[in-house]
Amino acid sequence: MTRRLPSLNALRCFEIVAAQLSIKKAAAALNVSESAVSRQVKILEDQLGTPLFQRNHNGLEITDAGQRLALSVKEAFDHIAEAITPFRAEQETVTIKCLPTFALRWLLPRLKAFQERHPLVKVSVQTRLNDMTLNDADADLGIRYGMGNWPLDCVTELYPEWILPVCAPSYGGGRFSGADLPEATLLHPLPDRRDWRTWSEKSGMHIETRHGLDFDALDMALSAAEAGLGVAMTDVVLAHEAIQDGRLVVPLRKAVPTGISYYLVRPPGMRRRREVRLVDEWICDEISAARELVGRYAA
Numbered sequence: 001m002t003r004r005l006p007s008l009n010a011l012r013c014f015e016i017v018a019a020q021l022s023i024k025k026a027a028a029a030l031n032v033s034e035s036a037v038s039r040q041v042k043i044l045e046d047q048l049g050t051p052l053f054q055r056n057h058n059g060l061e062i063t064d065a066g067q068r069l070a071l072s073v074k075e076a077f078d079h080i081a082e083a084i085t086p087f088r089a090e091q092e093t094v095t096i097k098c099l100p101t102f103a104l105r106w107l108l109p110r111l112k113a114f115q116e117r118h119p120l121v122k123v124s125v126q127t128r129l130n131d132m133t134l135n136d137a138d139a140d141l142g143i144r145y146g147m148g149n150w151p152l153d154c155v156t157e158l159y160p161e162w163i164l165p166v167c168a169p170s171y172g173g174g175r176f177s178g179a180d181l182p183e184a185t186l187l188h189p190l191p192d193r194r195d196w197r198t199w200s201e202k203s204g205m206h207i208e209t210r211h212g213l214d215f216d217a218l219d220m221a222l223s224a225a226e227a228g229l230g231v232a233m234t235d236v237v238l239a240h241e242a243i244q245d246g247r248l249v250v251p252l253r254k255a256v257p258t259g260i261s262y263y264l265v266r267p268p269g270m271r272r273r274r275e276v277r278l279v280d281e282w283i284c285d286e287i288s289a290a291r292e293l294v295g296r297y298a299a
Helices: 008-020 023-030 034-048 064-092 100-117 178-183 194-203 218-226 240-244 274-286 288-298
Strands: 053-056 059-062 093-098 122-127 141-146 155-166 186-188 231-235 256-265
Touching: 008 023, 008 034, 008 064, 023 034, 059 064, 093 100, 093 274, 100 122, 100 141, 100 218, 100 240, 100 274, 141 155, 141 274, 155 194, 155 274, 155 288, 186 194, 186 218, 194 231, 194 256, 218 231, 256 274, 274 288
Parallel strands: 093 122, 093 141, 186 231
Antiparallel strands: 053 059, 141 256, 155 231, 155 256
């Protein structure tokens, strides 16, 4: 069915003028000139063949026909806005897939500041124990942990991982030091225990890594260390706030590189929306402090 409709732009201008009863206020609301608003209202009156406003020295008065039309136009635009809201909400949401410890110890504590700066951008953080793959098309961005062997146009290195041991201030009666490490209860971030092995080999301190408590994520090991259960091997960036707050201490300040980094991943071939670019740029700006922190430990 062919619908005979007047100019939608003219209807939009008319709706605002009818609500404000002022050409000047309508022009300010629409961010156009007063003459442009007046012209659109005149176009609509000509198309409908009836006056919608009476113009006098007191300003504008809406006619009976104008009142009836204003009510119908507002209802129509409300229905249109309601119909497109789900699509707009989907476009405004940015989905990030992220490893749990990075989300809990770095991303989420900073997310409030981003939301305050960009309240209309909704960020959905999805955590997973297994690393996301490059071709995860249901995420706009991903935080990956690996060697960096991905297409250069799809990833940005966030920071290289350096690790060192941490424990609660009260561990070992509050007198624990690096010399006591061979006798400590080791808290392994992953069941393969590779982090403690890497640190032992690169630091030159022999540690028997076959004992201790195994966890499925670094955050679990750090929480156990904060509870005084042992000494955790940790990424210096992800433990930084706990160290700053005094929940953890560094018994031996000897950080070593693992050769692995965190990367920001963008699915290949996906059109990058403005909201995604904002989140992408924010993460890259925020992570600069982490790179500086790694530089201090590496020095």
